[in-house]
Amino acid sequence: MIELRSDTFTLPTARMREAMLGAQLGDDVYGEDPTVRALEERAADLLGKAAACLLPSGTMANLAAIMTHCPRGSKILVGAESDIYVYEAHGASVVGGIGYEPLPNQADGRILLTDLAAGFPPDPEDPQFALPGLICLENTQNRCGGVVLPSEYLAEVRAFADGHGLPVHMDGARIFNAAVAAGTPVSEITRYADSVQFCLSKGLSAPIGSIVAGSAEFIRGVRRVRKMLGGGMRQAGIIAAAGLVALEETDxxxxxxxxxxxxxxxxxxxxxxxxxxxxxxxxxxxxxxxxxxxxxxxxxxxxxxxxxxxxxxxxxxxxxxxxxxxxxxxxxxxxxxxxxxxxxxx
Structure with missing residues (x-):
């Protein structure tokens, strides 16, 4: 059988299996797993962020990031074709009390700045309207065919977000695919976002796990939400070991x-x-x-x-x-x- 449904249908490489077998382990809930710490430090360094956190899945990673950024009663501005909006069971609403404002994605994955602007209420002082708390981008954009968001566009969104006092979260489940396609270090893409999620278990071929990266203060919040969501893991180094190998093989x-x-x-x-x-x-x-x-x-x-x-x-x-x-x-x-x-x- 030729499996082309998804890049999650891959098996860990022999090198990953060997690394998992020999991984040094500790209790990651207490921050005592050396292999997890090594993975988080490596991921943060690659993405140009101060800190990172390992979570079991991309869905949980995005949810933890959104809940850390946004207060209850706010909303996120997100693409109508985005995985966060379509495939993640509206967890931000169910668990976090956070609404979604789905905005049109262009064929090339972009959300036009005019559409982002339309997500703001006409009068931010009017208590009838939920206020935006976060802009979410997806790179590469899955439902638009795995397209890479241009760096010029990312810079425009960054300037727009700064002008409106909003953070930007990048669902970069396949962010290393974007970097390889663009021929640029991944940090050149992620520098436009306050936080980034990427999957170890898609094209990178690790068996499980996703990473959220951002500022040190932000990641402290992500760890708290991770625990609340049931994502705290014990001897998670057995997972992290495969992730470390994956990050060495992105080319x-x-x-x-x-x-x-x-x-x-x-x-x-x-x-x-x-x-x-x-x-x-x-x-x-x-x-x-x-x-x-x-x-x-x-x-x-x-x-x-x-x-x-x-x-x-x-x-x-x-x-x-x-x-x-x-x-x-x-x-x-x-x-x-x-x-x-x-x-x-x-």
Whole structure:
């Protein structure tokens, strides 16, 4: 089976498994796990932040960051196509008493400054309206096809946020994909945000874990929220050890990007598939099935029967994600399966 549903369907490398087996351990709830501390220090250094905190998942990491930034009764300005808004069960509202103001994402992932401005009430003194407490960006932007937000845009949002006295949180689940695609150190991207979340368990191939980074004071708040959410872990060094290896191997993501472009080019040549390879920037390929015999559901099921797993990502689009478990030979096979499925019919 060729697994292209998500880059979370990867196994830790042999080097990660070896590091996990030999990890020095302690109680991370008390800050006594040396391997966790080493990972957090390394992550903070890479992202250009003062401190960092390991959490079990990206969803919890984003939630802890939002709750640390925002008081109850405030709201976050967030993209309507963002993972925070679409896929994280509105945890900020349920747990934190914080509202969401979903704003349109452009095809390139941006939220226009005019749309951000529209998220503010006409009269901030009017108690009928919730006040914005945070701007959330996503980089790369998953539901926009893994696009990288331009640095010029990030600078504009930073200036806008400063002008309105708001912090910026970056959901950088795939932030290292953005850095590799842009050919820049990751700190050049994250410097525009007050806080950043990234996943160790997506393209970086670690088995579990996400990191939140920011100021030292902010991370103290994140640790408190993490504990409240049930995310305090004991001998978490066994997780952190794989994360440390992952951070040494981020350049490997270029291989995933190359495979994604090969996949896009191959799919674009299949009758019944709608796809522009030029829009593929990182490890995510989005396409539509235009063959009238298929719905997206019947196509996904048929592809799975032939040994290819892909998934739908909103608006009837099919998503394929390349990762360390996918080779060039797998890409060739995946294109052949799509061609076979469309040739045979549902």
């Amino acid at each position: 490997r993501l270029a291989e995933d990007h190359a495979n994604a472009r090969l996949l896009a080019e191959g799919l674009a040549g299949v009758a019944g598939i709608e796809l522009d390879p030029a829009v593929v920037q990182t490890n995510i390929v989005m396409f539509r099935v235009t063959d009238p015999r298929f719905s997206w559901e019947t196509f996904v099921r048929a592809a799975s029967r032939h040994g290819l797993r892909v998934g739908e990502l909103g608006h009837g689009r099919i998503r394929a994600v390349t990762h360390s478990g996918v080779s060039k030979a797998d890409i060739d096979r995946a294109v052949a399966i799509v061609h076979q499925v469309l040739s045979e019919g549902p």
